[in-house]
Each structure stands twice: as structure tokens, then as C-alpha cells.
Amino acid sequence: MDVHAFVFPCNQCLLLFLVVLLLHVFLFSAISAIAALQDNSNDLSSLLAFKAASTSGGDASSDNIIIANWTTDAPFCTWIGIGCSRRRPGVISLNLNSFSLQGTISPYLSNLSFLSSLDLSNNSLSGIIPETLGRLPRLVTLILRWNLLSGPIPRSIFNMSSLVSIGLSSNNLSSSLPTLIVMLPRIEWISISDNLLTGHIPADFARCSTLQRICLNINKLTGSVLSSLGNLSKLVHLSLGENQFIRAISTLIGNLTKLQYLFMGINNLEGKIPKELGNLVNL
Template sequence: MTYPFLSSSIIRSSPSMETYQSVFVALHLMLLSLTSSSAVKHNNMSDLSTLLTIKAWVMGHDPGNIVSTNWTTDASFCTWMGVSCSRRRQRVTSLNISSTPLYSIIPPHIANLSFLSELVLSNNGLVGPLPESLARLPRLKYLQLDSNQLSGSIPLAFFNMSSLTELILASNNITGTLPSNDTSFRPLFPEYLYIFENQLTGSIPSSLFLAPTLRELSLDENQLSGDIPPEIGNMKHLTLLYLGDNNLTGTIPI
């Protein structure tokens, strides 16, 4: 199965603890060097500080020095590569630094960009778990983390985001199960859900096909098992469905 909108994955070993320590030393030095003359060019110091933290995090893992060279305080951070801002408040609304070798965990400080509505970190060689802190972004609509080496299960909080409309976690090493309806939690599934080429196990919860807004679903190339929920026949807006290369049984209603 080919998905032209997704990139190929990168495999690389995890960075050492010494690397992380050097990252934060570099961040401290950058913040100290930020003079008042350059700071006045930035309308929001919180977003600036967060972006500089991300810059320091990737220093040493950016062979082309793309981020290190482009993200400088000589210009507004709204003009930096991969950064988009709202017009009125000049807050960061989109961060897209895909296909930049980072070979680290997802920088946790991204969760401080409270106006972020789009986050794209595809094909970056990212490792480690999916940070639950991303689910605290109140305006996040589009989250794309495909083609990395991310592992662990999907945080339950990812399915409790009323703002999220598209979730792309394809081509990683994600394990665990999909959330199901129970007495304590009712999952909120996005309109577009792509988690193919991972290691998901368990069955497909019937609650997935009770989501009225679900339009596209790709769960192929996992280790899912059990019956295909008959509720799938009630999906009026579903236009794309991939369930192949699993251990599922049953039929899909026409």
C-alpha cells in the first residue's frame, strides 16, 4: 500500500545523556546572548523562548545546520523556517520541521506553544514515547509524527482532544491497543486517523465506528485481531478504509 503524502522512515540510534546535557548548556548560552535590541523584534517572549529551546535541542543533530542557521534572533521568529504565526497576535500556530534529522525524543517544550494548531515532525528519526503533554495543546488540529522510530503506546489523552481533526502516526514502532468505550472514558476519535505500519494489538473497538465524524481510517499492517465490528456499516461519512495485513476476521458490510 502506497501513501504518497507520507515520507519514508529513518533509523538511527538514540542520543546519549551527555548529548542532552550539552543541548541545555547551549540553550542557556543562547538565552544569555539575547540582547534587548534583538528581543524587541519578537512580540511574544514565551514562544521565542520555546523555539530557542527546540533549537538547542536539535543542535548537533542537524547535519545541514538548517535550523541552527535559520532560527536566529536577528529576525522575527514568525519568519523562521517551518514556523507560521497568527497575523493579529503573532503567536506560533504551525511548526513544520519535517525531514530534518533530529535523532532524539520529541522536544517536550513544544507543549508550551499554546496557540499551536499544526505540528508536523515527519521523517525526523525521532525515538522514544509519544509525549502526553502534546494533548494539552488546546488548539491542536493537525498532528503528524509519521516515519520515525517512536515507540510505546498512544497516550489515552490523545483521544480526549476535542480540537484534533487529523492524527498521523504511521510508520513507527507504536504498540498497545486502541481505546474502547467503558464506564470511565469515552474516546474522541479525529476525522482522519492513520496508524498503519505499527505494532498495534488487540481488537478494533466498536466505539471507533460510533464516531460520527470519522472520514478516513488506516490501520493496516499492524497486529490487530478479532472480528471487524459490524458498526462499520453505519458509517455515513467514511470514504477511506484500510484494514489489511492484520489478523482480523469477518466481513465489511456493503
């Protein structure tokens, strides 16, 4: 048998295999490019919606930094306050601290699916905190303090397993603290002081074993102190002053041996200061 008779068909098979492989590579690249363009389009439209909402409070002049800088004449990754990933042109941080924003927070920020840090502090933003912010799957830091935000705290925020820091202090937030429907496995800092919160501290706070700082002072919270916080062994800062807490201080305060700062003044506390307070040698 002539072995050369098999050379031509085998060469054809190899050529066909290479053609198919190249087609797969091309299709994969094209699909990835289309997906990236779609993501860019989503991010751009979300940012423009945020711009329209947050600059609608009366400061619509051209000297507003957001209005002047956030234009489609330049890629949104170059806009002031925007941080993008090096791997893909998607927004991973939005830092507009002290930018004189006067409108509301757009619910379309939830479309920034790669956002990990949101800081809108020290502005004049009003209205509610959108429930849709709880849909940001990668959000680590949420800082909205020193604004004019009102209404309840969305329950969805307390279902975000990626969150490490929640800063909502110095607003006009009302209603009670949401029950933690899903444990926040990474949360280290919760600051919601200087608001209009009522009700009790949810018992589910005790499930957040990674908590290091709790700031709930200057509200209208009631109930007993530390009945649900005594198991937070990593806590170093606890500020509950200027509320309406009643009854005696729980002896469980002695379990917080890492505590360095404790403020419970200006409440309706009664009874004795527990001797277990002496266990807090790091105060």
C-alpha cells in the same frame, strides 16, 4: 439662580471622566502588551526547547537547518518552518517535514497554546510521543508519520476535541489503541498503519461519526472486522489489511455506502464474503 454657577463643576466632572477613561485605556493596553510579551516568551522558550531536543541525535553540526536558522538574532516568526498569526505574534503552525531531525519530541511544545498544525513527518525522531501534546487546545492537524517513535499512543491525544487529522503511520508504536474517553467531534482522518499495535479496534470508534479515512493496516490488531465501524456512514477509505483479524466479515459492511477503497487482505478471516458487499457501489 445663576445658571453659570453650574458650568464649572460640570466641566470638572467631564474632565475627570475623560481622565479616568484614558487611564482605563492605558491600563488595558499595558496589560495586553504584558500578556503578549509573556506569550511571546513562552513560545520562544518552547521552540528553543524543541530545537535542543530534536537536534540532539548526533547531527549537531552547523549545516543542520534548524540549528543554523533558529537563532535569537531574528524573531521566531521568521524562522523556517514556523507559521505565526497575523493578529498576534504567536505560533500557529510548526511544519518541519523532512528536516533530518534525529532527537526526541520536546514535551514543552504543549506551551504553544495557539498551535493548530504540527507536522514533524519524514524525520528520524525517536522516543515516545509526549503525553503533553494532548494539552494543545487548538490543534487541528497532528502528523508524526515516518519517524522512529515508540511506546504507546498517549490517551490524551484521543481527548482533543479540535483534532481533524491524526497521522502516526510508519513508526514503532506499540500497545493497544486508546479508548476514546471523549468523543472526537471533528475527526476525519486517522492513520496509524505500519506500527506494532495490538488488541482490538475500540468500539468507541463508532462514535466518531465524522470519520472519512481509517488506515490501520500493517499492525498486529486482532478481533473481528467492522463490528464497531458499520455506523460510520461518511467513511470513504478503510484499510485494515496485514493484521490478525479473525472470524467472518460483518454484514454491517453494507452500511458503508460511500466507501471507495477497502483493504482487508492478509488477515485470518474466515467464512463467506457477505452479500451486503454489493451495496458498496462507489468502491
